[in-house]
Amino acid sequence: MQTPSHEKFCDIVMKGGITSGIVYPTAVAKLAEHWSFKNIGGTSAGAIAAAATAAAQYGKRTTGKDSFAELAAISTYLAQSDVRGETRLHALFQPQAATRKAYAVTLALLERSKFGAALTLLRHDWLWALIGALPGLVLIAKSWLVTDMAFTIYATLLGLVVAFIGAVGLAGLRLVRQAQRALPANGYGFCKGFAPNRQSELTNWLYALLNRLADLPENEPLTFGHLWGDDENDRTINLEMMTTNLTFGRPHRLPFEQGGYFYDPTEFAQLFPAPVIEWMARHSEPAKAEYCAPHLRTLPAAQDLPVIVATRMSLSFPVLLSAVPLHVVDRSRRGDAPVIERCWFSDGGICSNFPVHFFDGVLPTRPSFAVNLKPFHPDFPAQPVYMPTSNRGGLLSGFNAIVSTGDFLKSVVGAMQNWNDNMQLPLPGYRDRIVHICLDEATEGGLNLNMSDAVIRKVAARGELAAAELIQRYAMNAALETNWDNHRWVRFRSTLAQLETLLQEFHAAYEHDPTYAAMLAREDDAPPNSYRWKTEKQFKFAETLIEELLTVARKLQDPATPSLQDGAPNPMPELRVRPRL
Numbered sequence: 001m002q003t004p005s006h007e008k009f010c011d012i013v014m015k016g017g018i019t020s021g022i023v024y025p026t027a028v029a030k031l032a033e034h035w036s037f038k039n040i041g042g043t044s045a046g047a048i049a050a051a052a053t054a055a056a057q058y059g060k061r062t063t064g065k066d067s068f069a070e071l072a073a074i075s076t077y078l079a080q081s082d083v084r085g086e087t088r089l090h091a092l093f094q095p096q097a098a099t100r101k102a103y104a105v106t107l108a109l110l111e112r113s114k115f116g117a118a119l120t121l122l123r124h125d126w127l128w129a130l131i132g133a134l135p136g137l138v139l140i141a142k143s144w145l146v147t148d149m150a151f152t153i154y155a156t157l158l159g160l161v162v163a164f165i166g167a168v169g170l171a172g173l174r175l176v177r178q179a180q181r182a183l184p185a186n187g188y189g190f191c192k193g194f195a196p197n198r199q200s201e202l203t204n205w206l207y208a209l210l211n212r213l214a215d216l217p218e219n220e221p222l223t224f225g226h227l228w229g230d231d232e233n234d235r236t237i238n239l240e241m242m243t244t245n246l247t248f249g250r251p252h253r254l255p256f257e258q259g260g261y262f263y264d265p266t267e268f269a270q271l272f273p274a275p276v277i278e279w280m281a282r283h284s285e286p287a288k289a290e291y292c293a294p295h296l297r298t299l300p301a302a303q304d305l306p307v308i309v310a311t312r313m314s315l316s317f318p319v320l321l322s323a324v325p326l327h328v329v330d331r332s333r334r335g336d337a338p339v340i341e342r343c344w345f346s347d348g349g350i351c352s353n354f355p356v357h358f359f360d361g362v363l364p365t366r367p368s369f370a371v372n373l374k375p376f377h378p379d380f381p382a383q384p385v386y387m388p389t390s391n392r393g394g395l396l397s398g399f400n401a402i403v404s405t406g407d408f409l410k411s412v413v414g415a416m417q418n419w420n421d422n423m424q425l426p427l428p429g430y431r432d433r434i435v436h437i438c439l440d441e442a443t444e445g446g447l448n449l450n451m452s453d454a455v456i457r458k459v460a461a462r463g464e465l466a467a468a469e470l471i472q473r474y475a476m477n478a479a480l481e482t483n484w485d486n487h488r489w490v491r492f493r494s495t496l497a498q499l500e501t502l503l504q505e506f507h508a509a510y511e512h513d514p515t516y517a518a519m520l521a522r523e524d525d526a527p528p529n530s531y532r533w534k535t536e537k538q539f540k541f542a543e544t545l546i547e548e549l550l551t552v553a554r555k556l557q558d559p560a561t562p563s564l565q566d567g568a569p570n571p572m573p574e575l576r577v578r579p580r581l
Contacts (some may be wrong), residue, residue, distance in 0.1 A: 010035035010474075011359045011368040012053065016044025016349035019089060020373045020445030022075045022456055024049035026373060026536065027463030031073035032056070032316050035476040038366065039238045043348035046371075046431065047241040047314035048206060051307050054227050054239040054328055055213035060344045061236070067213040075207070075460030079453040087521045089456060092202040095190045098182035098489055101125065102175055106319075118168050125171040131581045138161025147247035151358040181547060182517025187322025188344070189270075193312065194271050202321075207273050207308045213541050219275045219414040224255050224310075225303030239307065241314040242348030242581075246323065247341065251351035251581055253301035262287050262296040262327040262340070268309075277307050285441070293340050314348040321347075322449070352581065354421040356430060362495055364488060367474045369433055369508050371466060373445065374398060376438040385465045386436040387473070390481045391490065391569065394431030399420065406550060428569030429491040432473075432482040497568035498575050500556055507553035512545070518544075 010031065014024050021044075028037075028049065032119040037057045042050035052074070056067035095103035101124040108117035122129045143155030186192065214222045229236035241254045242290070263284075271279050280297070283304040287296040293568035295492040299305070313324045323344045328341045341427065348355075356370045375398075388394035400411045424430055439445040444459050451459070473485045509517045520543065532537040555561050565572065 008035050009038040009366045011039035011419055012037060012050075013356055013368070013370045014042040014046035014355070015354040015360045015371060015373050016046045016315075017353075017439075017445055018044070018045050018320070019446055019449060019451065019573065020439060020459075021045030021374070021467070022089065022445070023370065023439075025052070025071050025074040025463065026460050027467040028053045028056075029068040030464050030467035031369070031451050031470065032068040034471055035367070036061075037237065039240070039359040041077050041355055041369070042314070043242040043353050043579075044317065044354055046354075047311050047348065047454050049238060050241060051206070051210060051311040052213060054307065055210040055222055057237050058173045058222070059213050059215040063215045065215050067215070069407060071213060073273050075456060077462070079456035082455065085449065086202065087453055087456060089451065091200045091354055092205060093191045093193070093449055094198070094201055096182075096186055096192060099179070099186055099190040102179040106176060106190070106513070107449060109511070110449070112300060118164075122167055123177060125174055128174045129167035129171040132166035132168070133163035134166070136160065136166055138165075143530070159171055165558040183319070184427060187325065188319065188346075189316070189322035190320055191269060193292050195276070196272070202315075203271065203308065203312055204273060206311065219278070220307060221276050221306035223279075223306055223556045225306055227307070227519045228303060231349070238359075239310075240358055241310055241315075242352050243313040243324075243345045244350040245308075245343055246346050246350075246494075247343040250544070251348065252345075252488050253297050253581060254313060255305050256299070257302070257383065257580075259299070259301065261299040261343070262293070263299050263325065264296055264325065266295065269323050272306075272308065276308060279304075279306060280309075285469050287340075291329065291338050291340055293327070296340070313345045316346045317447075318350070328415075350417060352421055353418060355581070356424050356434065357581065358420060364491055367433065367470075367484060367487075369435070369474075370430075371471055372434050372436045373439055374436050375441050379560065384438050385469055386438065387469045387576045388432055388436070391432070391486070393436070393482070395571075397426065419494065421449050426571060427573050428494045428571070429487065429492055432490065434486050435469050437466050438492075461464045493564075493567075494569045494573065497565040500564045501572075502575050503549060503553040504556055507550060507557070510550065 012028070012031070014021075024046070029430065031037075036051055040050045040054045040057075052071055056071045059065045076090075080088050082088060082091050084091075086481050097456065104124060105117050105121050108120045115188065138159075139154050139414065140159035143159065146152055146155075148260050159231070170322035170392045186286075191202070194204060195201050198204060198210065208218075210222045211218060213228065216222055217228075222240065226239040227235065227239055243252050243254055244250075245252055263280070265277060270279070280300055283300040284297040287293045309324075315321065316323050323346045326343045326345060327340050330341045333339045354370070356372075359432065369570060377386075380386075400407070402408050402411055406578060424436060439459065444446075444451065444455060446486075448455075472478045473480055473482055474487075476481045477485060533542070556563075
């Protein structure tokens with residue numbers, strides 16, 4: 001793919017949020033009028049938007065197709081009702097037969113209707129509900145054999161309560177037992193998101209959408225190799241997503257940077273369309289005979305991995321959508337015979353629902369936008385979109401009011417899930433590139449699968465408003481304090497301040513007894529013997545570099561040297577060694 005020299009680029013990262021993702025298509029389409037997308041990232045519903053954005057960018061670049069116009073129309077399409085009266089958005093999530101009852105009751109609970117959930121439960125399991133209600137019904141029947149009318153009325157009311165509690169209790173117990181059996185067999189989710197002959201389901205719909213946007217034939221899945229172009233190290237379009245490896249208890253960035261995983265074609269055939277399964281079979285190898293797993297195949301290399309597979313691995317909201325199984329050799333086990341274990345991959349938002357750190361560099365060379373989803377501020381109920389207009393804006397953390405046990409438990413889970421992402425939001429050079437879209441948690445986005453077409457359209461319109469805020473600051477370089485030039489300067493000042501701290505720490509540790517200089521000067525046969533210099537030239541360069549760093553660090557120790565941290569943006573970040581996430 002050839003890149004026009006005059007082309008302007010940007011990066012974008014989109015937060016997860018299940019149905020909240022309907023805000024993204026209009027935002028992305030509006031931004032595409034000013035920039036081409038270079039790096040695109042997301043988690044969960046944000047991964048769907050990221051995949052669609054990458055597909056649209058690929059289609060536009062390779063064929064000139066106006067794919068972003070089609071992308072912008074997605075929200076309108078999802079707001080339409082099908083023959084059952086459900087919006088197409090709701091129709092994306094269809095439970096399997098074994099999980100249908102539990103799904104219906106859970107959906108009623110999510111709609112904040114406990115009574116509605118109880119009625120749904122009774123309707124779906126009326127026989128067991130009737131058995132559970134028998135003690136109360138017997139009490140009512142016997143009360144009418146008594147001539148004391150006051151006692152009869154009292155006993156009847158009591159019997160109704162006992163009957164209702166018994167019916168709900170027994171039907172609920174049976175539902176829980178059924179769910180305990182059905183969920184593991186269904187990949188620990190109500191919905192697989194796929195059925196071979198139902199194009200309205202999530203994975204079927206998304207696969208067809210990605211191919212239309214990318215202008216690819218139906219039997220050729222969009223892969224990461226399509227997006228990257230000829231040079232994997234200089235990717236024309238770079239798409240990355242987050243997933244959570246529940247078996248290892250850690251997040252992964254997709255596509256995998258290292259191999260080692262296997263997939264079971266039979267399991268994947270229950271999650272992905274036939275063209276995906278056929279493509280993966282052509283771009284994989286059977287597991288080695290020594291693994292004694294002839295049913296497994298190697299996961300295709302990153303460039304051959306279909307984008308739909310990575311997207312589905314990122315979008316696996318716990319219990320709502322089935323997790324995605326892969327397999328890996330458990331090398332922690334003793335013995336000569338390798339043991340292959342199943343790895344369950346669930347929603348990327350479990351570990352990082354807003355990977356705003358994606359594509360971040362020491363200094364920015366192009367705008368890297370991030371789109372956050374948050375509740376309305378109580379003092380600004382009519383402000384659907386927010387971006388700071390000054391360098392002092394965006395410093396305050398979101399406030400979670402806790403007035404009930406439910407609020408408390410919800411905040412506990414939210415803190416465990418989002419603390420790392422939330423810590424980055426107020427950082428200098430971050431907060432001025434993040435646009436916040438506000439949603440009414442009770443009725444909009446999230447797990448509100450039953451949003452009306454009017455609500456879907458209203459929420460989707462906020463995406464265009466969010467894009468307008470970014471365009472004003474970064475394309476037009478408006479007179480606002482928080483524009484593109486200001487962003488570059490803030491990052492520059494912040495980075496220099498961090499380098500000062502890093503050099504001071506390096507200097508103090510380098511000269512601490514025993515010194516690292518003594519370690520550098522040790523004899524060739526003196527320990528430690530690990531990670532020796534490859535060549536004498538490498539060693540000499542290291543010596544020169546260290547001395548130059550120490551020279552600067554010693555200058556920083558001089559009281560006469562002005563600190564680069566004076567007047568630097570706050571809060572001050574820190575540079576630390578950490579795994580790539």
